[in-house]
Amino acid sequence: MTKFLMGRTVGLLVCTHCRATVRAVPSAQALCPRCGARVHERRPHSLSVTAALVLSAAVLYIPANLLPVMHMHTFFSEEDDTIMSGVLSLIQEGSWPLALLVFVASIVVPMLKLIAMGWLLISVARQSRGHALQKARLFRLVEFVGRWSMLDVYAIALLVSLVQIRSLATIQVGLGALAFGAVVVLTMLAAQSFDERLLWDTHSDG
């Protein structure tokens, strides 16, 4: 196998803000000569910050899926909608492509993010070797799809502000929407605070 040369072993740092190559100065706070940002060999406390954010998101994931995200009141009926029942009602209306879209964005993506980030954190913490490329690809997927979970929050926002015709139909936001929004924000912050380079530090070729 090829031997790879790491920046940290030859005293070179990369500025994560502007991608400039910076010579490491021992025992000093290195500033990037090009953009002025602080340059770290690895982002400090990346693992614990990310773990805290993922754990909080995992806790909030439960009310996000169990509590109603909105409450619809019409002349004929009253109904509570959770994320999942919203998907089911889209299927009943016959728009299954949209139902699939909402199902993926609101249920699959948040779960994938929590499981994937959890697995990546554990494997970094246990310094497990191997599959680094697959892990890096999984992380980039999580980073890329994360924002799409906001879809339901926007749909709810529009429904709530449009359907306010007193005596005919009104829609109220539910607590689930708050928890769901928090899950999206927390998982996005978790992906942003995770230092990808940790995946490679214990790489068997390093």
Add this chain to the structure above:
Amino acid sequence: MLIVCHACDLVHRRDAIMDKARVRCVRCRAELYRTNSASIDTAIALAVTASVLLLLSNVYPLVALQLNGSIRATTLVGAAIGLYNQGYAPVAALVLVTTLLVPLFQISGMLYVLIPLRANRRAPGQNELFRALTHLRPWAMSEVFMLGALVALVKLAALAEVIPGVSLFSYGALMLTLSALTSVTPTEQFWRWVDGGGR
């Protein structure tokens, strides 16, 4: 010249590449830089277009709902206000920030930095501002909002007559313009403009 991969810390020797390409890390496949650099004028033109579209998207209604003779319309800001009025200020703020404030900050920040840079001048706070813009990128969610609006419209169509507004179309165009702007200004490209005095 040595460069270090920002995603896996691998050291590379940077060779001159003549073809238009995306140069990736040999080990982790992260994109290191692109050789097909866009011109700064393209970026400025896209940012100007986006600013006009953002203005249009906020003065006209997004959609209107017609039910038993009464019409109710909402704007982009109206959607956030609807949430706020029901006591969900954090969710309202999240909607407002990701659909309006971050795109607004991106567009104005780009123009503020790129126009002086084109004439080889540095806007005060250029570096800090551009670092903030890089960081905020994932938080501009116009394309997600468009799909969310689509889902809401389909749900509403079962209930009442839905009339799409001007803003829905201008916001759709804004989404395309913003993604074009993002793709011509990758992080590495911007700092190359800084190094090259706008070229």
